[in-house]
Amino acid sequence: MFSHDDIWNGIDRLASAHDLSTSGLAKKAGLDPTTFNKSKRQTPEGKPRWPSTESLSKILSVTGATLTELTELIESNGKKPSKNVDKTPFSITSFSFKDIVKKPGFDPSHAKHSPVDISLEHVFDFEDFSQAMVLCVLLDTDEFEPTFKKNSKLVCRLKENFVNSGRVLAKTSDGRILIGEISSVSKETLELKCLTGKNPSRRIEAGDISWIADIIWTSQP
Amino acid sequence: MFSHDDIWNGIDRLASAHDLSTSGLAKKAGLDPTTFNKSKRQTPEGKPRWPSTESLSKILSVTGATLTELTELIESNGKKPSKNVDKTPFSITSFSFKDIVKKPGFDPSHAKHSPVDISLEHVFDFEDFSQAMVLCVLLDTDEFEPTFKKNSKLVCRLKENFVNSGRVLAKTSDGRILIGEISSVSKETLELKCLTGKNPSRRIEAGDISWIADIIWTSQP
DNA sequence: AAAATAATAGGATTTTTTTCCTATTTGATA
DNA sequence: TATCAAATAGGAAAAAAATCCTATTATTTT
Known part of the structure; x- marks a missing residue:
């Protein structure tokens, strides 16, 4: 090459x-x-x-x-000189799960950027992350055990479309934060399966989703 | 040079x-x-x-x-695999799960280093990984679903002691590769809980463990 | 077990790179 | 401007790498 x-x-x-x-x-x-x-x-x-x-x-x-x-x-x-300086590992914004659940209007695209707590510690996809909007959620709850253990970090990448892609983090327009696995998608609705199996699947109108993000990496606490 | x-x-x-x-x-x-x-x-x-x-x-x-x-x-x-991370934080040795299961003598410390397949795709923690021995396993099996989905990547960090630490990847001296969650440890034995709940827990002698690694990050495929 | 395929070794030949040589050009300096 | 040293061009010779060839050894496949 x-x-x-x-x-x-x-x-x-x-x-x-x-x-x-x-x-x-x-x-x-x-x-x-x-x-x-x-x-x-x-x-x-x-x-x-x-x-x-x-x-x-x-x-x-x-x-x-x-x-x-x-x-x-x-x-x-x-290539232009500036093109070679891409080497520095960069930082990613981190939020606590309970915090974002508490704030009905939370939107990672407009959230204040406070990367300090995770920048030195973790791992992420470089090529995608420089383009895409990525956030990290510290899961300070045990409600998603055993799939996601308490104090895991979820690295999530926002996406525009609701393709059937696995585990996601999403917010509905009424302010709820959801974590689940997409089990089926149609034009107007999306079915989100509970990760623990304790609760029934939810059917959500596409229009009710403020934003949705794939959970692309999970840390073990 | x-x-x-x-x-x-x-x-x-x-x-x-x-x-x-x-x-x-x-x-x-x-x-x-x-x-x-x-x-x-x-x-x-x-x-x-x-x-x-x-x-x-x-x-x-x-x-x-x-x-x-x-x-x-x-x-x-x-050089040992982990040692290269200081120059190139984006590379890590990757193995397929089925491959390492097939090789009874597999030892990541002595494995051939071939980071190419993952080097451009991921970024790993710089400070920890440059010191510790870290490997990535592509989980080309569905036997650990739903906890670990097929084609997930498990980033694992080798450790010396058997502290109660959660999900681990280990190899026993008779050549088996195990993935499970440590449920209890005593001086001479370690109890490994099945992740899916389908199989009973295993009790393993500490002396029978060739190596053990914490699963520190998991990707969604 | 036999056959086919791939990998490797080693030698002879061809091709390519490096060296050696001289001539010319460029740039700095007295 | 004249002089000197470094840089460069280009050709011939030497050295080295790649190719071509055959033979042997491993590894798969049948």
């Missing part, structure tokens, strides 16, 4: 990042200074020529750079 | 992570199947031989892996 241009660009930028010309880098690595010449990057007939991994290994030893660093240069070829 | 051994090990593990032999990978990439032979990794006189970047580029295109993924394999050569 890297091109001929990517790798030569990576070598050029590795040199320049260490205040060297490309030929200076080659020389310093004990290679022939012409090894990385532009004229050695394709044959006289125009066929691409590729450096060997031994050369890469040598220029890394001599610059002290890691393969990861060179890889970043290679993979960011042609 | 990578050695001759590192890069060849990385190629071997990239192949294995994609369920290919090393020669199978070469063939699939349109290279000669003997390109990566052990016998082509040094000259008859014992001098090391290195693959070319063109070969690397080809095996990455054909596996769909990124250079970053290959770099993780190269740089983690000789």
Whole structure:
């Protein structure tokens, strides 16, 4: 998943990042200074020529750079600088279950962002989470045992449509918070099965749902 | 900053992570199947031989892996799985449940590290996971429903002691893989409750446990 | 157990990369 | 401007990697 241009660009930028010309880098690595010449990057007939991994290994030893660093240069070829800074793990907003049950108007999209209590501790899907709206609920009740034990954390991803997808967290327009498993969906209604089996299934009008979120990760307390 | 051994090990593990032999990978990439032979990794006189970047580029295109993924394999050569998390918080070793049940000697501490299948998909806790030994099990069975649905991912953290801690994944010395909830512990024995309630609890001698891991996160498939 | 398939080793050949060499260009400096 | 050092181009030779080939060994499949 890297091109001929990517790798030569990576070598050029590795040199320049260490205040060297490309030929200076080659020389310093004990290679022939012409090894990385532009004229050695394709044959006289125009066929691409590729450096060997031994050369890469040598220029890394001599610059002290890691393969990861060179890889970043290679993979960011042609991309804007800001694109490579995505590495920092990020935070996620956490709420207590009892708290959100108490507030009839609770909406995670507009909730105050208070990520501190979970940001360092957990695990989440990176690609999806950067796009999607994700929240974490600390389940401070035992009413969903044994499926979800008290003090579990539920990582939930909001969704727009009511596809049959498994366990969800939802809020109805009259302010109730529901946790259950979708057992069937039709155009206007959705049937939510009780997780514990203690209560009967609920049938809910689609229009009565303020928001709904898949429970995508569950922690054990 | 990578050695001759590192890069060849990385190629071997990239192949294995994609369920290919090393020669199978070469063939699939349109290279000669003997390109990566052990016998082509040094000259008859014992001098090391290195693959070319063109070969690397080809095996990455054909596996769909990124250079970053290959770099993780190269740089983690000789390291224990959990140790790589400090550089790349988004990778973790993943195993299929059925696979580990089949292998009586399975031990995550010595397992081949092949994070590729999950590396881009998930993010794990950085601080804990870099210290502890963590593995991910894809639960390709429905026998633990409804608690753990089929195709859930269980993120498990190995532990040394048998404290009463909830749901665990364990292996006994006779090679069985168990999933259950610890209901009581004494000095020499441990009682493991069946998650579904379908089977009776098991009493296990502490000495019969090869390893045990807390199930700390569960995904919904 | 036999047959078929895949993996591997090792040698000879081909192709490619690196080195070695010289000539030219560029950039800094006295 | 003249001078010097570094960078670069391009060709020929050397070294190294990939391919092609055959033979042997494992692993599946029948």
